[in-house]
Amino acid sequence: MINQPSTQVLVIGYVWPEPRSSAAGGHMMQILETFLTQGWDITFSSPAALGEHKADLSTLGIAECAIELNNSSFDDFIRELAPDIVLFDRFMMEEQFGWRVEKCCPDALRVLETSDLQSLRDARHQRFKDHVKTHPDSDDFAALFAPDLGDEFQRMADTDLAKREIAAIYRCDISLMISDLEIRLLTEQFNVPAALLHWCPLMMQPPTAAFAPFEDRAHFLSIGNFRHAPNWDAVLWMKNSLWPLIRQQLPGAQLHVYGAYTPPKATALHNPAQGFHVMNWAEDALQVMSAARICLAPLRFGAGIKGKLADAMLCGTPNVTTPIGAEAMGDEQPWPGMIEHGAQALAAAAVALYQDRERWTQAQEQGRQLLARRYDQRILGPALVQCLENCRIHLASHRRNNFTGSMLRHHAHKSTQYMSQWIEAKNRTV
Structure with a gap:
């Protein structure tokens, strides 16, 4: 032969x-x-x-x-x-x-x-910049997410x-x-x-082992390469708008921001007194994701699908994101977390999901099921x-x-x- x-x-x-x-x-x-x-x-x-x-x-x-x-x-x-x-x-x-x-x-x-x-990503970035110019005080982007x-x-x-x-x-x-x-x-x-x-x-290989439960999780996590413009914009939006709103309702909350190739402009945002921690690169992204209770991904522009949200599902970590973040990632079944359009709504969703053990556990399981249906x-x-x-x-x-x-x-x-x-x-x- x-x-x-x-x-x-x-x-x-x-x-x-x-x-x-x-x-x-x-x-x-x-x-x-x-x-x-x-x-x-x-x-x-x-x-x-x-x-x-x-x-x-x-x-x-x-x-x-x-x-x-x-x-x-x-x-x-x-x-x-x-x-x-x-x-x-x-x-x-x-x-x-x-x-x-x-x-x-x-x-x-x-x-x-x-x-x-x-x-597509470039066109959306330009549309976002045009929107910010014409609506400088707006913190709700429903119109931006709906073309x-x-x-x-x-x-x-x-x-x-x-x-x-x-x-x-x-x-x-x-x-x-x-x-x-x-x-x-x-x-x-x-x-x-x-x-x-x-x-x-x-x-991906859908997870089969038990996830760390609600009681063993703490804090919020954001992760993404700082060289990627949508990620950097999301960090700025969290720092200036979302995180102050979350801290008003959860004064002890902590946000850990991880990303490869952290520039000085990112480390300058580090402020432990505000619970805003810029952590640089994560040696093991899945490990830090598995320890967090909520993954925050407030993306205002971008394209493709989001690896950070797939990793969150892989680790059993519910997420709070925008329609851009969730785009092309889900199906007709419920999303494993919450999707909102503006800073006020995103912050309210993050606080509610952080505190609601039953809804959080349900979202965790929905993430497992979504991975099996769509990413096997x-x-x-x-x-x-x-x-x-x-x-x-x-x-x-x-x-x-x-x-x-x-x-x-x-x-x-x-x-x-x-x-x-x-x-x-x-x-x-x-």
Whole structure:
């Protein structure tokens, strides 16, 4: 019997994965682990500098290789590797390396890990800034959280970022979408063919052990990478609006704010007298989450789904968040916590849930059930593999049916190629 060669996967990372720093890093590790269960050989490459909290991929049997932007050495590297699947981590990596992949390995399946739609997040950030300008004293954002998909399209359609991002989606064979709402936005408003998109949310093992009970929990927790603009805005909103309201009703309450890459502007908010503790990076995010009674996630803009809220469910920690925080994370069943629109309502919900043992315990169990219904790795992992394998089998017809993508590759890759070659030549003369 002849052994079939293992599937070769090349990942081109925007950054080296840091699963304990961001949901994007955690999602990438879940994808890699899914590939490893298939016995696939994985090489992870990136032009980025090594991060402070980078995962040690080599211990998992994943090869690591630093690559350079605008350098033809990548061509030799990928020709020798001859991958069957190339996964671009964020659309910027497809822009930089997509034409080289097509030139050197035209038969490799090209997959885009979108993480979230950055053009949607950027448009919402701009809408939030416009709202604050016109309503400087408002602390209720119900109108901000209520746009329909048509309104999202109107705000995104003329932006360069949306054109770049959606062009990359067309140029790839499959794009992994963490949010099913974003799939609807792309298919219903931008007319992206559904065959180019695959729903791949966070993939987790639903908890089976008993959670720490209400009596063993104390304090509030907020967690998230400080480099991520929605997280930083949420911290400021808590500091200036939500937390003073909570402390009025719970004078002894304590809020622990954790985040990777804590800047001086964040540590300056640390005030133990107010019960507001900026704790820097959490060595074990699940441990601190499991000790908290409530997870606060008052996000006023953003996209994708929220790793902090998935972690909260994994730890049996009810949450208080906004419609942006809960977006695309739940289903028709009750949310494992409370969702509100404004500072007063969020603070009231946080205090009520913190004190109501029965409602808190119910929310804890609802989180366990939601993870099992929607985020089970045992279901989502095989579905991802099947999607990629089916696409590989039918790759010729799949690409033929995506004429727009073929056209975009023809034109965009030429301009990107010439620009890259010009930069490389210019660098050699410096």
